[in-house]
Amino acid sequence: xxxxxxxxxxxxxxxxxxxxxxxxxxxxxxxxxxxxxxxxxxxxxxxxxxxxxxxxxxxxxxxxxxxxxxxxxxxxxxxxxxxxxxxxxxxxxxxxxxxxxxxxxxxxxxxxxxxxxxxxxxxxxxxxxxxxxxxxxxxxxxxxxxxxxxxxxxxxxxxxxxxxxxxxxxxxxxxxxxxxxxxxxxxxxxxxxxxxxxxxxxxxxxxxxxxxxxxxxxxxxxxxxxxxxxxxxxxxxxxxxxxxxxxxxxxxxxxxxxxxxxxxxxxxxxxxxxxxxxxxxxxxxxxxxxxxxxxxxxxxxxxxxxxxxxxxxxxxxxxxxxxxxxxxxxxxxxxxxxxxxxxxxxxxxxxxxxxxxxxxxxxxxxxxxxxxxxxxxxxxxxxxxxxxxxxxxxxxxxxxxxxxxxxxxxxxxxxxxxxxxxxxxxxxxxxxxxxxxxxxxxxxxxxxxxxxxxxxxxxxxxxxxxxxxxxxxxxxxxxxxxxxxxxxxxxxxxxxxxxxxxxxxxxxxxxxxxxxxxxxxxxxxxxxxxxxxxxxxxxxxxxxxxxxxxxxxx
Amino acid sequence: xxxxxxxxxxxxxxxxxxxxxxxxxxxxxxxxxxxxxxxxxxxxxxxxxxxxxxxxxxxxxxxxxxxxxxxxxxxxxxxxxxxxxxxxxxxxxxxxxxxxxxxxxxxxxxxxxxxxxxxxxxxxxxxxxxxxxxxxxxxxxxxxxxxxxxxxxxxxxxxxxxxxxxxxxxxxxxxxxxxxxxxxxxxxxxxxxxxxxxxxxxxxxxxxxxxxxxxxxxxxxxxxxxxxxxxxxxxxxxxxxxxxxxxxxxxxxxxxxxxxxxxxxxxxxxxxxxxxxxxxxxxxxxxxxxxxxxxxxxxxxxxxxxxxxxxxxxxxxxxxxxxxxxxxxxxxxxxxxxxxxxxxxxxxxxxxxxxxxxxxxxxxxxxxxxxxxxxxxxxxxxxxxxx
Numbered sequence: 001x002x003x004x005x006x007x008x009x010x011x012x013x014x015x016x017x018x019x020x021x022x023x024x025x026x027x028x029x030x031x032x033x034x035x036x037x038x039x040x041x042x043x044x045x046x047x048x049x050x051x052x053x054x055x056x057x058x059x060x061x062x063x064x065x066x067x068x069x070x071x072x073x074x075x076x077x078x079x080x081x082x083x084x085x086x087x088x089x090x091x092x093x094x095x096x097x098x099x100x101x102x103x104x105x106x107x108x109x110x111x112x113x114x115x116x117x118x119x120x121x122x123x124x125x126x127x128x129x130x131x132x133x134x135x136x137x138x139x140x141x142x143x144x145x146x147x148x149x150x151x152x153x154x155x156x157x158x159x160x161x162x163x164x165x166x167x168x169x170x171x172x173x174x175x176x177x178x179x180x181x182x183x184x185x186x187x188x189x190x191x192x193x194x195x196x197x198x199x200x201x202x203x204x205x206x207x208x209x210x211x212x213x214x215x216x217x218x219x220x221x222x223x224x225x226x227x228x229x230x231x232x233x234x235x236x237x238x239x240x241x242x243x244x245x246x247x248x249x250x251x252x253x254x255x256x257x258x259x260x261x262x263x264x265x266x267x268x269x270x271x272x273x274x275x276x277x278x279x280x281x282x283x284x285x286x287x288x289x290x291x292x293x294x295x296x297x298x299x300x301x302x303x304x305x306x307x308x309x310x311x312x313x314x315x316x317x318x319x320x321x322x323x324x325x326x327x328x329x330x331x332x333x334x335x336x337x338x339x340x341x342x343x344x345x346x347x348x349x350x351x352x353x354x355x356x357x358x359x360x361x362x363x364x365x366x367x368x369x370x371x372x373x374x375x376x377x378x379x380x381x382x383x384x385x386x387x388x389x390x391x392x393x394x395x396x397x398x399x400x401x402x403x404x405x406x407x408x409x410x411x412x413x414x415x416x417x418x419x420x421x422x423x424x425x426x427x428x429x430x431x432x433x434x435x436x437x438x439x440x441x442x443x444x445x446x447x448x449x450x451x452x453x454x455x456x457x458x459x460x461x462x463x464x465x466x467x468x469x470x471x472x473x474x475x476x477x478x479x480x481x482x483x484x485x486x487x488x489x490x491x492x493x494x495x496x497x498x499x500x501x502x503x504x505x506x507x508x509x510x511x512x513x514x515x516x517x518x519x520x521x522x523x524x525x526x527x528x529x530x531x532x533x534x535x536x537x538x539x540x541x542x543x544x545x546x547x548x549x550x551x552x553x554x
Numbered sequence: 555x556x557x558x559x560x561x562x563x564x565x566x567x568x569x570x571x572x573x574x575x576x577x578x579x580x581x582x583x584x585x586x587x588x589x590x591x592x593x594x595x596x597x598x599x600x601x602x603x604x605x606x607x608x609x610x611x612x613x614x615x616x617x618x619x620x621x622x623x624x625x626x627x628x629x630x631x632x633x634x635x636x637x638x639x640x641x642x643x644x645x646x647x648x649x650x651x652x653x654x655x656x657x658x659x660x661x662x663x664x665x666x667x668x669x670x671x672x673x674x675x676x677x678x679x680x681x682x683x684x685x686x687x688x689x690x691x692x693x694x695x696x697x698x699x700x701x702x703x704x705x706x707x708x709x710x711x712x713x714x715x716x717x718x719x720x721x722x723x724x725x726x727x728x729x730x731x732x733x734x735x736x737x738x739x740x741x742x743x744x745x746x747x748x749x750x751x752x753x754x755x756x757x758x759x760x761x762x763x764x765x766x767x768x769x770x771x772x773x774x775x776x777x778x779x780x781x782x783x784x785x786x787x788x789x790x791x792x793x794x795x796x797x798x799x800x801x802x803x804x805x806x807x808x809x810x811x812x813x814x815x816x817x818x819x820x821x822x823x824x825x826x827x828x829x830x831x832x833x834x835x836x837x838x839x840x841x842x843x844x845x846x847x848x849x850x851x852x853x854x855x856x857x858x859x860x861x862x863x864x865x866x867x868x869x870x871x872x873x874x875x876x877x878x879x880x881x882x883x884x885x886x887x888x889x890x891x892x893x894x895x896x897x898x899x900x901x902x903x904x905x906x907x908x909x910x911x912x913x914x915x916x917x918x919x920x921x922x923x924x925x926x927x928x929x930x931x932x933x934x935x936x937x938x939x940x941x
Binding site: 031032036038100101104105107109110119120123126127130131133134135136137138373374414443444446447448449450451452455458459461462475476479482483485486487489490491493504507508511512514515516517518519 | 559560561562563565566567570592593594595596597598599600602603605606607609610613614617620621624625628686687688692693694695696697698778780782784785786787790791792794797798
């Protein structure tokens with residue numbers, strides 16, 4: 001082996017160790033970079049022609065020192081793929097949990113104040129009914145009854161509004177503009193941007209080698225994109241030998257090599273029977289719609305969570321389920337109370353009431369006859385109406401009849417046993433408008449202390465015969481609904497926590513395999529530093545020998 | 555394969571542990587501030603359901619108790635009226651018995667009559683008791699004054715003291731006609747003439763007719779209230795309690811008719827008093843008053859029986875009210891017990907045990923501080939320290 005050969009070997013070793021130190025340095029620098037995988041320099045004997053022999057002298061004379069065979073990246077594709085799948089699940093549950101908790105916060109039945117608790121508001125209403133039962137002619141008791149009913153409707157309206165606007169913020173209200181402003185749109189757009197980014201990274205991976213650090217960094221970027229994508233939607237990934245990632249969603253291709261072949265699209269649906277406000281579809285790279293509705297296929301990620309919780313009513317908890325529960329409460333409660341308010345009376349197309357020939361009990365409010373006596377009179381109005389007075393009552397539009405708020409004598413507190421022939425409509429009722437009946441018997445019509453209708457109202461605290469309320473009392477129905485929401489929300493929270501633990505465990509395992517250990521890097525640095533110093537000494541020794549030889553010649 | 559523990563993983567684990575400890579600390583701090591274990595239904599949905607259920611039942615029982623309390627005030631007002639009525643009726647009974655023993659003079663009997671008339675007025679006032687705008691004995695007709703006393707027609711006969719007599723007749727419209735009988739003959743051979751003064755003040759004089767010596771009075775005790783009872787809900791399954799005593803059952807109603815004739819020779823008024831209708835204590839007293847006036851002993855005894863029965867009715871109503879108030883007490887006690895049990899259940903589910911909570915909170919605080927310290931030290935340990 002010549003001196004030149006030794007000198008070349010030393011120079012080469014210096015370069016190799018310098019590169020190795022720079023890799024260590026890069027590892028240390030990125031030790032806290034999310035998604036970074038530790039890189040490692042693989043060294044090999046640097047062979048030149050004739051080195052392939054078993055002769056040790058020949059090997060020594062022909063080998064030319066050390067070389068970097070590859071810069072490898074610590075990676076476990078199986079684990080990473082598993083993590084992505086579970087991350088998708090975690091993102092799904094986290095989104096569900098966030099939405100479920102927000103629903104619970106809006107309904108807020110544990111806080112215990114009449115200002116935000118429907119149960120307490122209902123209790124106050126029944127308290128007022130009990131007071132009115134005992135004091136049927138008392139104006140204050142009547143005002144209290146109607147105002148407590150009004151408070152309940154205002155609270156229902158407020159919660160309905162909050163839930164509905166929350167659902168709109170999630171998936172829009174069915175119109176294009178609100179859909180584009182929704183959280184779902186943000187997530188879908190982000191997913192599409194990530195698909196584009198992945199296609200670009202794939203291109204760069206193809207054009208880059210894996211021997212250098214830059215190539216490995218592209219893998220890190222690719223994995224980071226895939227991880228973010230998995231947080232948005234459920235994806236399947238396949239990595240080719242050259243490191244290019246292809247992505248599909250439930251068998252539908254999204255990214256193939258360097259092309260986005262399936263981009264997510266959204267279509268708004270307004271006021272449909274099934275109440276699906278948005279459908280997600282797919283369009284290919286040419287902008288052609290290839291799938292119109294893949295909602296059922298999106299079962300993971302934030303998009304899946306939003307679609308589920310912002311979707312229509314179903315067995316599981318959704319925002320709409322909560323709205324429906326409030327709607328049933330409002331409609332059922334209004335039917336029950338209005339039923340008592342107008343019991344025995346048939347509403348005519350013009351809004352007036354006539355006695356039902358088949359009825360035996362008749363609800364009565366109070367009025368004054370032409371002589372100024374307070375008498376029982378037929379009801380003119382329902383207690384609860386929709387805000388526009390002709391729509392079907394729901395939690396959003398339920399309101400107390402404004403006419404009864406200004407004239408509380410129209411509240412039916414009495415319930416008399418009579419037949420339709422016992423009434424006359426010739427008596428003028430002071431302070432009220434419309435055709436009103438009173439009892440023909442003069443002594444019967446003065447029974448204004450009759451508070452039996454309020455007794456019937458109070459008995460609805462035990463049970464009702466109302467389908468919307470499932471034959472429960474309004475309070476029991478509310479409690480049952482709130483509890484069901486609470487149980488489902490808690491279950492979602494538990495699933496979220498369990499999934500978070502699972503993901504954390506996988507992440508820990510992955511970090512242990514692919515992450516940077518500072519001590520390990522320090523050891524490598526010392527090792528490469530010493531090798532570098534040794535190579536430098538050999539280089540110096542060779543230089544000294546060469547100097548001696550040159551001087552000898554001189 | 556030897557497991558690696560990377561710096562990032564260690565850092566992540568420590569941060570997550572710190573976050574978890576911090577989260578627990580925050581939750582305990584919230585529980586300490588609110589003194590409640592469950593602040594949201596998602597904390598423990600099953601427990602939250604029980605809490606909501608307990609709250610609902612507590613509200614329900616409180617509602618029943620409130621109803622009973624309000625009803626109790628009204629029943630106590632009824633009770634007070636009944637006590638007053640009982641005292642008055644008892645006195646009337648005594649007076650009646652004295653008047654009926656036949657040993658008192660006309661003047662004294664007249665005093666008894668005056669007293670009875672006063673008692674009639676007092677009892678009528680008790681029957682018309684108004685409590686907070688509600689007539690207590692009107693049943694459901696709470697705005698209708700239950701009792702009115704009507705004289706129809708009102709006829710009186712007065713000995714003028716100068717040998718002449720005056721009969722006054724007031725018709726339904728209040729128009730007064732008087733008949734003054736004067737003896738124009740001698741005491742042995744009397745010739746009676748009657749001067750009639752009409753409502754328009756015109757007078758005519760004619761021979762006295764037999765009818766001029768007769769009076770006929772009809773006094774109506776009219777109940778204007780209702781027989782419909784007022785009720786209040788005091789428990790589940792439509793449990794209701796009457797909160798009104800029907801006045802007609804207690805004070806009665808009816809008509810007292812007095813027919814009497816004056817004999818100018820004997821100067822004695824004789825006649826009889828009859829009653830029709832349900833009768834009752836007020837009508838019996840009216841009968842007694844009229845009977846004393848015309849000295850109708852049979853009617854007096856009959857009236858005394860009626861007063862005794864009236865007293866029995868008052869005592870019966872008093873007992874009924876006592877039973878109602880006792881039932882309220884029993885139910886209230888039961889409801890209070892239920893409320894106590896439910897409150898205890900709610901508290902056990904909802905309220906935080908301060909002692910254990912503070913201990914847990916302090917423990918959590920130490921754990922949090924330890925995790926900070928441990929993290930700081932662990933992150934500081936490196937092979938670089940030894941190089």
